[in-house]
Amino acid sequence: MSEHGSSPVIRTTRNAVAVELSGVHKWFGEFHALDGVDLKVMRGERVVVCGPSGSGKSTMIRCINGLEMHQRGKVVVDGVELTDNLKRIDEVRREVGMVFQSLNLFPHLTVLENCTLAPIWVRHMPRREAEALAMQYLARVYIPEQAAKYPGQLSGGQQQRVAIARALCMNPKIMLFDEPTSALDPEMVKEVLDTMVELAMDGMTMIVVSHEMGFARQVANRVVFMDFGQIVESAEPEEFFSHPKHERTKLFLSQILH
Amino acid sequence: MTEPGKAAPAAPGRAMPLADPRFRSIFFQTVLIVTVLAAGYVAVINADANLRAQRIATGLGFLDHPAGFGINQTLIAYSEADSYGRVFVVGLLNTLLVSVIGIVLATIVGFVVGIARLSSNWLIARAAGAYVEVMRNLPLLFQILFWYLAVLGTLPSPRQSLSIADSIFISNRGIIVPSFAFGDGAEIVLAALMLGIGATAALGMLSRHRRRATGRPLTLWWAAVLLLVGLPLAVLAATDFPIGIERPVLRGFNFVGGVRMLPEFAALLIALVTYTGAFIAEIVRAGILSVHRSQTEAAYALGLTRGLALRLIVVPQALRLIVPPLTSQYLNLTKNSSLAVAIGYPDLFAVFAGTTLNQTGQAIEIIAITMAIYLLLSLTTSALMNWYNARMRLAER
Ligand SMILES: Nc1ncnc2c1ncn2[C@@H]1O[C@H](COP(=O)(O)OP(=O)(O)OP(=O)(O)O)[C@@H](O)[C@H]1O
Numbered sequence: 199m200s201e202h203g204s205s206p207v208i209r210t211t212r213n214a215v216a217v218e219l220s221g222v223h224k225w226f227g228e229f230h231a232l233d234g235v236d237l238k239v240m241r242g243e244r245v246v247v248c249g250p251s252g253s254g255k256s257t258m259i260r261c262i263n264g265l266e267m268h269q270r271g272k273v274v275v276d277g278v279e280l281t282d283n284l285k286r287i288d289e290v291r292r293e294v295g296m297v298f299q300s301l302n303l304f305p306h307l308t309v310l311e312n313c314t315l316a317p318i319w320v321r322h323m324p325r326r327e328a329e330a331l332a333m334q335y336l337a338r339v340y341i342p343e344q345a346a347k348y349p350g351q352l353s354g355g356q357q358q359r360v361a362i363a364r365a366l367c368m369n370p371k372i373m374l375f376d377e378p379t380s381a382l383d384p385e386m387v388k389e390v391l392d393t394m395v396e397l398a399m400d401g402m403t404m405i406v407v408s409h410e411m412g413f414a415r416q417v418a419n420r421v422v423f424m425d426f427g428q429i430v431e432s433a434e435p436e437e438f439f440s441h442p443k444h445e446r447t448k449l450f451l452s453q454i455l456h
Numbered sequence: 457m458t459e460p461g462k463a464a465p466a467a468p469g470r471a472m473p474l475a476d477p478r479f480r481s482i483f484f485q486t487v488l489i490v491t492v493l494a495a496g497y498v499a500v501i502n503a504d505a506n507l508r509a510q511r512i513a514t515g516l517g518f519l520d521h522p523a524g525f526g527i528n529q530t531l532i533a534y535s536e537a538d539s540y541g542r543v544f545v546v547g548l549l550n551t552l553l554v555s556v557i558g559i560v561l562a563t564i565v566g567f568v569v570g571i572a573r574l575s576s577n578w579l580i581a582r583a584a585g586a587y588v589e590v591m592r593n594l595p596l597l598f599q600i601l602f603w604y605l606a607v608l609g610t611l612p613s614p615r616q617s618l619s620i621a622d623s624i625f626i627s628n629r630g631i632i633v634p635s636f637a638f639g640d641g642a643e644i645v646l647a648a649l650m651l652g653i654g655a656t657a658a659l660g661m662l663s664r665h666r667r668r669a670t671g672r673p674l675t676l677w678w679a680a681v682l683l684l685v686g687l688p689l690a691v692l693a694a695t696d697f698p699i700g701i702e703r704p705v706l707r708g709f710n711f712v713g714g715v716r717m718l719p720e721f722a723a724l725l726i727a728l729v730t731y732t733g734a735f736i737a738e739i740v741r742a743g744i745l746s747v748h749r750s751q752t753e754a755a756y757a758l759g760l761t762r763g764l765a766l767r768l769i770v771v772p773q774a775l776r777l778i779v780p781p782l783t784s785q786y787l788n789l790t791k792n793s794s795l796a797v798a799i800g801y802p803d804l805f806a807v808f809a810g811t812t813l814n815q816t817g818q819a820i821e822i823i824a825i826t827m828a829i830y831l832l833l834s835l836t837t838s839a840l841m842n843w844y845n846a847r848m849r850l851a852e853r
């Protein structure tokens with residue numbers, strides 16, 4: 199489902215960088231939430247972000263689609279720099295899908311309507327076409343039979359898979375995940391992670407905040423460790439887990455790996 | 457209580473009869489029914505004795521008697537020679553007029569102020585907050601008198617009235633605007649206007665259909681302008697202008713021609729709208745706040761603009777919470793319109809439960825009819841709003 203491979207070389211090189219954050223700072227009042235973050239994610243790359251609670255993972259990922267505005271530095275997404283220009287932000291959001299930690303499907307719309315809403319209103323897609331597209335993605339997350347139900351009638355895992363399908367219906371170039379499994383009961387975590395693994399196999403560019411180390415080992419090109427609003431360490435999964443360089447990373451890994 | 461001996465806290469295990477929900481419900485219902493029947497009996501006996509003593513005939517015959525007093529705002533033809541029955545209709549229409557216009561305007565004011573109070577603009581949010589606090593904390597009667605005496609009452613007399621383009625005149629006698637004068641063939645122009653409105657509505661539906669089918673609505677504004685303005689104007693010219701505009705003209709101490717909005721009406725309407733609007737604003741604000749922020753963020757993340765997110769995600773969810781208390785506000789506004797009596801706006805309460813009652817002394821009949829009418833208005837409003845709410849709920853689950 200991506201622009202991988204077949205696109206002309208020129209376009210690939212120009213757009214080779216999917217997301218680039220350079221020297222990004224963000225304050226909440228006095229609190230320094232992001233303290234000079236540099237992160238470059240290439241097209242097709244999968245980056246897993248981890249770090250202790252309050253280290254700024256969510257804030258960073260939310261700066262990528264303009265849910266938070268950074269105050270210093272530069273955020274460029276798919277060649278578009280995010281400023282406080284609302285048009286630009288909307289432009290970026292159309293190309294960037296996001297799945298949140300909290301289950302936030304629209305409760306007043308059916309599963310199908312949740313999926314067709316943005317294609318119809320933002321992409322101006324004919325309803326029929328949008329519905330066909332939605333059914334296709336619902337089938338991909340293995341719940342086409344739930345299309346007519348309301349979100350409240352689904353389990354947490356199913357809701358999160360619908361959220362993934364809903365984002366995919368916009369045909370995004372980049373997918374952001376903010377701890378998509380941490381609000382779920384343990385038995386539902388796997389079904390959501392499996393869906394994300396399949397997405398990764400298809401070559402989607404993904405930035406995933408997660409502490410699921412198995413998932414990170416399986417799909418990540420790179421694991422990034424954040425602490426106190428900074429990126430402390432960034433390495434390939436094998437290297438990251440077996441030879442962490444920084445003390446803080448070691449401490450963190452010892453805590454989550456028991 | 458009927459059993460004072462058992463008022464002491466019951467030991468566990470030894471159940472008091474009143475602690476049994478079935479017995480309790482039957483007991484209290486019986487007490488209530490007996491009380492109501494007894495009170496009703498006393499009232500009827502009393503009324504009968506009083507009426508006999510005062511030699512007042514009972515029954516609705518008085519409705520056919522001539523009223524003999526004038527009314528300063530009548531939506532239907534009325535003169536002093538008309539009956540009390542007609543007074544009733546005139547008053548009812550005046551109540552409906554101020555209530556319906558009031559409800560529409562208060563809803564608009566309420567939504568605008570309620571949303572403004574949530575604005576991220578400090579000044580707008582504070583101004584809306586101050587408005588709500590002032591309006592809902594001052595007694596309504598005071599506000600009606602304020603607009604009537606302190607604002608509209610201090611306007612100049614008709615001769616010195618403030619005029620806008622020599623067509624709209626504002627004075628202490630009210631606001632006068634030009635009216636239409638209908639000549640021969642006016643029906644054709646009106647028909648053309650209706651046709652234009654109908655065709656525009658049809659086009660709107662077509663456009664919605666198109667959006668469902670192709671994703672893009674039709675671009676309609678030029679067609680709408682043509683149908684709504686162009687068509688009636690063309691017909692107007694073709695039929696040699698059967699509809700003219702009649703400007704108000706000062707004749708002696710007052711104006712002739714044009715349509716006059718009484719200061720009593722204006723004061724009552726303004727006060728009802730600003731007062732009720734403040735309460736509706738709070739209801740709207742609470743409804744919108746009840747929709748969790750993550751819903752808006754999910755909508756933004758999908759690329760929906762602020763306006764679309766508000767319209768498609770926030771408002772539909774907020775409405776479920778807004779509609780029931782909104783109904784109460786509509787009922788309040790309708791009932792509060794009876795405060796018109798304080799400034800002499802001729803609503804149902806003033807001309808029927810006021811003047812007519814004083815002149816005829818038919819207190820029981822008139823109060824009963826008036827009560828029944830307010831009850832009917834309230835129940836109708838409630839029924840409409842319940843129907844709307846049920847339809848929305850149905851669409852969700
Ligand atoms: N809107 C806000 N206003 C004030 N402070 C905020 C806001 N959002 C986040 N913060 C603060 O910024 C810091 C970083 O928050 P963030 O949500 O990015 O952490 P996180 O790494 O995602 O943590 P977690 O693992 O708990 O989700 C936290 O200390 C948090 O309290």
Ligand SMILES: [Mg+2]
Binds near residue numbers: 255256257376
């Ligand atoms: Mg977080």
